[in-house]
Amino acid sequence: MPEIDILPDGDAWAEACAARLIAALSDAVAETGKAIFAGSGGSTPSPIYARMAAADLDWPKVAVTLIDERYVDESSPDSNGALIKRTLMKGPASAARFVPLFHPSVTVDRAAAVAAHALAAEGPRLDAVLLGMGEDGHICSMFPESPTLKTLLSPTLPPTVLGVPAGRDDMAPSMERISINLPYLMGAGRVVLALTGKQKRAVFEREAAGDPAIQPIAALIASNVPLEVVWTEKA
Numbered sequence: 001m002p003e004i005d006i007l008p009d010g011d012a013w014a015e016a017c018a019a020r021l022i023a024a025l026s027d028a029v030a031e032t033g034k035a036i037f038a039g040s041g042g043s044t045p046s047p048i049y050a051r052m053a054a055a056d057l058d059w060p061k062v063a064v065t066l067i068d069e070r071y072v073d074e075s076s077p078d079s080n081g082a083l084i085k086r087t088l089m090k091g092p093a094s095a096a097r098f099v100p101l102f103h104p105s106v107t108v109d110r111a112a113a114v115a116a117h118a119l120a121a122e123g124p125r126l127d128a129v130l131l132g133m134g135e136d137g138h139i140c141s142m143f144p145e146s147p148t149l150k151t152l153l154s155p156t157l158p159p160t161v162l163g164v165p166a167g168r169d170d171m172a173p174s175m176e177r178i179s180i181n182l183p184y185l186m187g188a189g190r191v192v193l194a195l196t197g198k199q200k201r202a203v204f205e206r207e208a209a210g211d212p213a214i215q216p217i218a219a220l221i222a223s224n225v226p227l228e229v230v231w232t233e234k235a
């Protein structure tokens, strides 16, 4: 079971998450002249993005992408691209370059293939990743009941981006999605899993002890993803 870093309140929690991610990006810029950040959607990351946006970083050298996206363009309220542009890429951070996962295409799988190509062109690894977790235990678009789950969790594939079909029950996404796979997380510099609330902590502890073949959190742990879990009770 990975250690959970427990923060006293929402401010300290958001600050701790942002500081870890910014440190990883800053180290990557110093070492390689560039850095890649992949962020989550959902409601959890906004206060973290607000703090990252205020950080002193060489933003023109940073590429910002997503760990997953709904198959919608940025005019949709469900677009993670629109969310990250609005909450992270503002002020000095607007000088970063956005690498979308959504591309208009005939099918979600074709769009994912275009995204995989574009992301591979940015470099072999993500320097900093911010993950959120749903109360069903999903991270990225790795949903318990999705037919794409096994492929997304295969540790032996190269890092890539895959299309995820919509499903009918609560354990599958309600819309088509696009997601990075487990090997992208295995090769990442730092991976912060930002959690809030008693319920998510209980889900995390249950999932961590689960089956790596079908439970994403267990798969991350089994594959030695450099996971840093940062929790506070109330954000």
Ligand SMILES: O=C(O)[C@H](O)[C@@H](O)[C@H](O)[C@H](O)COP(=O)(O)O
Pocket: 040, 041, 042, 043, 044, 045, 068, 069, 080, 131, 132, 133, 134, 135, 138, 139, 140, 141
């Ligand atoms: O929805 C998304 O874009 C992310 O793919 C998803 O993994 C998210 O991080 C969790 O569902 C948690 O969402 P909340 O932060 O809203 O609880």
